[in-house]
Amino acid sequence: QRRMFTNVEMDNSTGVAVIKMNSPPVNSLSLEFLTEFAINMEKLEMDRGCRGVILTSSVPRIFSAGLDITEMYGKTPEHCGAFWRAVQEMWLKLYGSSMITIAAINGSSPAGGCLMAISCDYRIMTDYPKYSIGLNETKLGIVAPFWFKDTMINCIGNRATEHSLQLGLQYNPPEALKVGLVDQLETEDKLMTTASSVMSQWLAIPDHARQITKSMMRKPIIDQLLRQREADVQNFVKFITKDSIQKSLQMYMEMLKQKKG
Numbered sequence: 001q002r003r004m005f006t007n008v009e010m011d012n013s014t015g016v017a018v019i020k021m022n023s024p025p026v027n028s029l030s031l032e033f034l035t036e037f038a039i040n041m042e043k044l045e046m047d048r049g050c051r052g053v054i055l056t057s058s059v060p061r062i063f064s065a066g067l068d069i070t071e072m073y074g075k076t077p078e079h080c081g082a083f084w085r086a087v088q089e090m091w092l093k094l095y096g097s098s099m100i101t102i103a104a105i106n107g108s109s110p111a112g113g114c115l116m117a118i119s120c121d122y123r124i125m126t127d128y129p130k131y132s133i134g135l136n137e138t139k140l141g142i143v144a145p146f147w148f149k150d151t152m153i154n155c156i157g158n159r160a161t162e163h164s165l166q167l168g169l170q171y172n173p174p175e176a177l178k179v180g181l182v183d184q185l186e187t188e189d190k191l192m193t194t195a196s197s198v199m200s201q202w203l204a205i206p207d208h209a210r211q212i213t214k215s216m217m218r219k220p221i222i223d224q225l226l227r228q229r230e231a232d233v234q235n236f237v238k239f240i241t242k243d244s245i246q247k248s249l250q251m252y253m254e255m256l257k258q259k260k261g
């Protein structure tokens, strides 16, 4: 039986779906997870009754740990290529969605987890000091590709992105609010109610006007990836299969395990 990585609950009375990521222990984004996520987004996009999506997590304390490192370590170039296509597809479906997308960030959200959040239209994060969010790729010895970087620039601006990406910064909730990485903080118990109430404000705007505006803002980056999608895959495969990068990933995974022990 196929494993489910996300639960989708559609409320037909409001036209809002809640996608809950549910892949313990840390909602890492594996090839299967990403494929299922993109299919779910596609289905909701095709559903004329669905106007908005709230993205959140069922896993305690974690929104998403980002890309599943085990999908990039010790794998064949073919596997790495398939994995990267799935990462691209997830981003294209989320960043390019015509629906209103709100991230209810109820836990830590490094790297690919942060990418998911900043690909949404609005972010509300639980105000808990131990949670963090950011594109920390350089800390793993890897480089956030241009479309991660440009998504971040569109969210927090050029200078803050440069600072943030070079240092691989992870922000706690008040810091994330200050830099503009999230739009609002909320207590754990009120997070989903607040997300629904923000959604209502966005739903009050006529869809066609909001959708064209959103597309105007995001299309240049999306088109840039679409124009060079296969080259981006080959770039990734060449980069990630390098001995030095594989070594960095191995050391990072060992560090994660040691931290635990």
Ligand SMILES: CCCCCCCC/C=C\C/C=C/C(=O)SCCNC(=O)CCNC(=O)[C@H](O)C(C)(C)COP(=O)(O)OP(=O)(O)OC[C@H]1O[C@@H](n2cnc3c(N)ncnc32)[C@H](O)[C@@H]1OP(=O)(O)O
Binding pocket: 025, 026, 028, 062, 064, 065, 066, 067, 068, 069, 070, 108, 110, 111, 112, 113, 136, 137, 140, 142, 143, 144, 145, 235, 236, 239, 240, 253, 256, 257, 260
């Ligand atoms: C020249 C240009 C070329 C361009 C080429 C582009 C290249 C770009 C490539 C990729 C971009 C990468 C994006 C990413 O998203 S990489 C992933 C980054 N993620 C992280 O750094 C997060 C790491 N994890 C953590 O910090 C923590 O786990 C936590 C804060 C999320 C949760 O902490 P805690 O609750 O304490 O849990 P544990 O640390 O104990 O973890 C439990 C368990 O899960 C494993 N794990 C954690 N994160 C991941 C992960 N991302 N992938 C796979 N597995 C993960 C962890 O190892 C533990 O495993 P266990 O010991 O076996 O139980």
